[in-house]
Amino acid sequence: MHLPDWVEPVARYMLETGLKETLKMSALSVTGSAVIGILLGTLLTLPFLVVRAAIRLYIEIWRGLPIIVTIFFIFFALPTFDIRFSPFTAAAVGLALWGSAQVAEATRGAVESIPREQHEAASALGFGWAGAHAHVILPQAFRRLLPPLVSLLVNVVQNTTLAAVIGVAEVLETANRSVERLQLTPPSESHALSIYGGVLVVFFVISFPLTRLAAYLERRLV
Amino acid sequence: MSTLLATFDWTIIRENLPDLARGLERTMQIWVIGIGGSTVIGVALGAARANRIPVISQLAAVYVEVIRNTPILVQIFFVFYGLPSVGYNLTPFTTAWLAVTIWGGAFNTENFRAGFEAVPFRFREAGLALGFTPLATFFQVTLPIGGRIALPSTINTYISVLKNTALLTAIGYPELTSVARSIAAVTFRDFEMITVLAVVYLTIVWTFSILIRMLEARLALPKEA
Amino acid sequence: MRRLGFAVTIIVLAAASLAAWSFAAPAGKPAATHAVTAVKLPKLPALPADVKSRHRWVIGVKCDFPPFGFIDVRGHNDGYDVQIARRFTQLAFGRDNRLSLVCVTTPSRIPTLQSSRVDMIISTLTWTQARADVIDFSTPYYSATGRLLVPNNSSIAARRDLHGKTVVTTRGSIYATYLKNCIKDANVLEVDGTAAAVLAVKNGQADTFMFDDAFVLGVATQDPTLKLTSDKFLNIPWGIGIRKGDSKTAAWVNIALRRMQLKNEFVGILKANTPAKYVGAFVDNVPGPKTRFAYPVGKDPASDCSGI
Numbered sequence: 001m002h003l004p005d006w007v008e009p010v011a012r013y014m015l016e017t018g019l020k021e022t023l024k025m026s027a028l029s030v031t032g033s034a035v036i037g038i039l040l041g042t043l044l045t046l047p048f049l050v051v052r053a054a055i056r057l058y059i060e061i062w063r064g065l066p067i068i069v070t071i072f073f074i075f076f077a078l079p080t081f082d083i084r085f086s087p088f089t090a091a092a093v094g095l096a097l098w099g100s101a102q103v104a105e106a107t108r109g110a111v112e113s114i115p116r117e118q119h120e121a122a123s124a125l126g127f128g129w130a131g132a133h134a135h136v137i138l139p140q141a142f143r144r145l146l147p148p149l150v151s152l153l154v155n156v157v158q159n160t161t162l163a164a165v166i167g168v169a170e171v172l173e174t175a176n177r178s179v180e181r182l183q184l185t186p187p188s189e190s191h192a193l194s195i196y197g198g199v200l201v202v203f204f205v206i207s208f209p210l211t212r213l214a215a216y217l218e219r220r221l222v
Numbered sequence: 223m224s225t226l227l228a229t230f231d232w233t234i235i236r237e238n239l240p241d242l243a244r245g246l247e248r249t250m251q252i253w254v255i256g257i258g259g260s261t262v263i264g265v266a267l268g269a270a271r272a273n274r275i276p277v278i279s280q281l282a283a284v285y286v287e288v289i290r291n292t293p294i295l296v297q298i299f300f301v302f303y304g305l306p307s308v309g310y311n312l313t314p315f316t317t318a319w320l321a322v323t324i325w326g327g328a329f330n331t332e333n334f335r336a337g338f339e340a341v342p343f344r345f346r347e348a349g350l351a352l353g354f355t356p357l358a359t360f361f362q363v364t365l366p367i368g369g370r371i372a373l374p375s376t377i378n379t380y381i382s383v384l385k386n387t388a389l390l391t392a393i394g395y396p397e398l399t400s401v402a403r404s405i406a407a408v409t410f411r412d413f414e415m416i417t418v419l420a421v422v423y424l425t426i427v428w429t430f431s432i433l434i435r436m437l438e439a440r441l442a443l444p445k446e447a
Numbered sequence: 448m449r450r451l452g453f454a455v456t457i458i459v460l461a462a463a464s465l466a467a468w469s470f471a472a473p474a475g476k477p478a479a480t481h482a483v484t485a486v487k488l489p490k491l492p493a494l495p496a497d498v499k500s501r502h503r504w505v506i507g508v509k510c511d512f513p514p515f516g517f518i519d520v521r522g523h524n525d526g527y528d529v530q531i532a533r534r535f536t537q538l539a540f541g542r543d544n545r546l547s548l549v550c551v552t553t554p555s556r557i558p559t560l561q562s563s564r565v566d567m568i569i570s571t572l573t574w575t576q577a578r579a580d581v582i583d584f585s586t587p588y589y590s591a592t593g594r595l596l597v598p599n600n601s602s603i604a605a606r607r608d609l610h611g612k613t614v615v616t617t618r619g620s621i622y623a624t625y626l627k628n629c630i631k632d633a634n635v636l637e638v639d640g641t642a643a644a645v646l647a648v649k650n651g652q653a654d655t656f657m658f659d660d661a662f663v664l665g666v667a668t669q670d671p672t673l674k675l676t677s678d679k680f681l682n683i684p685w686g687i688g689i690r691k692g693d694s695k696t697a698a699w700v701n702i703a704l705r706r707m708q709l710k711n712e713f714v715g716i717l718k719a720n721t722p723a724k725y726v727g728a729f730v731d732n733v734p735g736p737k738t739r740f741a742y743p744v745g746k747d748p749a750s751d752c753s754g755i
Binding site for chain 3: 012
C-alpha cells in the first residue's frame with residue numbers, strides 16, 4: 001500500500017519526537033504519583049488529626065482543580081515567587097500532584113479495606129503499629145492498589161496531552177505543528193482529520209490493553 | 223506571605239470582573255448541557271448494554287471504549303479541526319458542549335449500566351409480576367433504583383465534565399479559563415488570574431460534592447433488613 | 448598660441464568627460480558601494496558570562512509562524528527569526544551550530560524568557576508598552592502591519608465591516624487588545640497558535656483572522672481559497688526580547704543587529720526565507736543601512752481607534 005507523501009515526515013515527527021516525550025513524561029509522573037501517593041495515603045490512616053487534615057486538604061485541592069489549571073499555576077503563576085520550571089517539568093509536576101492525590105485516596109481505601117482481623121492478628125503476633133503496617137497490612141493493601149495504579153497509568157498517559165497547551169512537544173503538539181506545516185505549504189491541505197485520528201489511534205493502542213489489564217487485575221486480586 | 227497579599231493586584235480582578243463573569247457563565251452553560259446530555263446518553267445506552275439489546279449494545283461498547291481510552295483534548299481537536307474536512311463545521315460553542323457531552327456520555331453509560339445491572343433481579347421480577355411491561359418496569363423499577371446505585375459514580379462524572387470545560391481554552395471558546403488566560407496574556411498578572419480560577423473551580427467542585435453527598439444520604443436506598 | 452589652444456582643448460575635453468561621466472553614473476550608486484565598504488562596523492562587546500562559559504546561545508523562537516519561525520519537513524527549525532539567531536551564533540562563536548532553539552508561543556514566550564530558560568527571544572515580538580514594562584526590547588529588526596485574512600467570498604473589506612462578526616486572533620496579541628478597545632461588538636476568538644486561527648477561518652468558524660501581514664500574506668499566497676483585504680493598520684516594529692536589566696545581552700544584541708543592518712544582511716535573510724513572488728511586499732519591512740524603525744513609546748497604538 002502506497003501512503004501519500006505527506007504521511008512519512010508527519011508520522012516520523014509524531015512518533016520519534018512526540019511519543020518519546022509523552023512516554024518520558026508519563027513514566028516520571030506515574031512514578032512520582034505512586035511514591036508520593038502511597039506515602040500520603042498510608043499517613044492518612046494515622047490517628048493524628050493535623051496530619052490527616054493536611055493530607056486531606058492536599059488531596060481535595062489537587063483532585064478538585066482541573067489539571068490544566070494546576071499546570072498553568074505551576075508554569076505561569078509560580079514565577080511570581082521566582083520558582084521557575086520548564087514546560088516539561090511544569091506539566092510533569094502538575095500531573096504528579098493530581099496523580100498522587102488519586103493514589104493517596106486509593107491507598108487509603110485499600111488500607112481501610114483490610115479487615116480488622118488482620119490488624120488484630122498482627123498485634124497478637126507482637127507487631128507494633130509500624131511493624132503491623134509494614135509486614136501485614138500494606139503488602140495486602142498493595143495488591144488491592146494494583147488495579148487503581150494501572151488505571152492511573154492510563155489516565156496519566158492520556159493527560160500528558162495537556163502539556164501541549166503550554167508547548168511541550170509531546171504527541172498532540174507534534175500533531176498540531178504538523179497540521180500547521182501542511183496547512184501553510186502548498187497544496188494547503190491540513191489533513192487534520194487523519195492526523196488527529198492518528199493521535200486517537202496511538203492513545204487507544206496504548207490505553208486499551210492497560211484498561212483491560214486493570215479490569216483483569218480487579219477481578220483476580222480483589 | 224504578607225508581601226504576597228500586599229502586592230496582590232485586586233484592581234486587575236475588579237477591572238476584568240465583567241469579562242470573567244461572562245466566562246463563568248459560559249462555563250456553566252456548557253456544564254449544564256453536558257450534565258443533561260451525558261445523562262440522557264448514559265441512561266439510554268446503559269440500559270441498552272444492561273439489557274444486551276443487540277447491535278446497540280455492541281455499538282455502545284465501541285463508543286465507550288474509544289472515548290474512555292483516548293484523551294479528551296484530542297477528542298476536542300478532532301471535532302473542531304478534523305470534522306470540518308468532512309463537512310461538519312462546528313462553532314466553538316457547539317464543539318464545546320458536544321465534546322463534553324460525548325465524553326461524559328461514555329462514562330455515564332458505564333455508570334448506569336453498572337447501576338442497572340446491580341438492581342436485584344427480584345425487583346424487576348416483581349414489577350413484571352405486577353403486570354408492568356418490560357419498558358414500564360424499566361422506568362418504574364430499574365431506573366429509579368439503578369439510578370440511585372449509580373449516583374456516586376455519575377456525580378464524579380459530572381464533576382469531571384466541569385473540570386474538562388477548562389480544556390476548551392485550546393479551541394478559543396471563551397469560557398472562564400480562556401478568559402483568565404487572555405487577560406493574563408495582556409496584563410502579565412498570571413498569579414491573580416490563576417488564583418481566581420483556582421478559587422472559582424474549587425468552590426464549585428467542593429460545593430457540588432458536598433451538596434450531592436447530602437442529597438445522596440437522603441436518596442440512598444434503605445439498607446436491606 | 449598653439450600650445451595654449453592645445454591646453455585649453457585638453458582641459459575642456461577633460462571637463463566634458465568628467466561631466467559626462469558624472470551624468471552617466473547613476474546618482475547614489477558609487478555613494479552606496481562606497482558607504483558599505485567604508486562604513487565602520489561597531490565592535491561587538493563581551494558576551495554575558497554564562498553564555499560565554501556555556502559557549503552557546505539559547506534562543507526562543509516561534510515554531511508555528513512561517514516564514515519567521517517554523518518547523519520544516521525534516522523537523523528542524525527555520526525562518527527569518529531563526530536565521531538571525533544563527534547569525535548571532537556565528538558572530539559570537541564563529542560557527543552557527545553553537546545554538547539551542549526553544550519553541551515558544553505568543554502566550555509562553557515572555558514567561559520562558561523571564562524564567563531564564565532562554566537568553567533572548569526572537570519570536571515575532573511586537574512592541575507594546577505593557578510588554579516593555581516587563582522585558583527589554585532590542586532595537587527593531589522587523590516592522591509588521593496588521594491585516595485581515597478572509598475567505599475569497601467574504602463580505603469583509605475593512606475593519607469597519609467587523610461589527611458583529613467573529614474575529615480570530617492569537618491570545619495576548621496586540622490585535623486582541625485592539626479589538627477589545629476599538630471594535631467592541633466583534634466576537635473575539637483567541638486561540639493559542641496561528642494554525643488554529645487559519646483553520647478556524649478556513650472552516651468557517653471565524654469570519655476573519657486579524658494578524659501580522661508577515662504571516663497572513665504567506666497563507667493567502669499558498670492557499671487559493673483565502674485572501675487579504677487591503678486594509679492595513681497597527682504598523683509596529685518587532686524587537687528581540689531580553690530580560691529586564693540584562694544589559695550585557697542587550698548591548699551585544701543591539702551591536703550585532705547594527706552590524707547586520709549596516710551590512711544589509713536582513714534583505715538577504717528575507718530573500719532566503721520568502722518565495723520570490725512576495726519578497727517585494729516585505730522588503731520595506733526589514734531594516735537596511737539607512738532605515739530607522741522606531742517603537743511608538745508613550746503612545747498606545749492598540750487603543751488608537753482612528754481610521755476604522
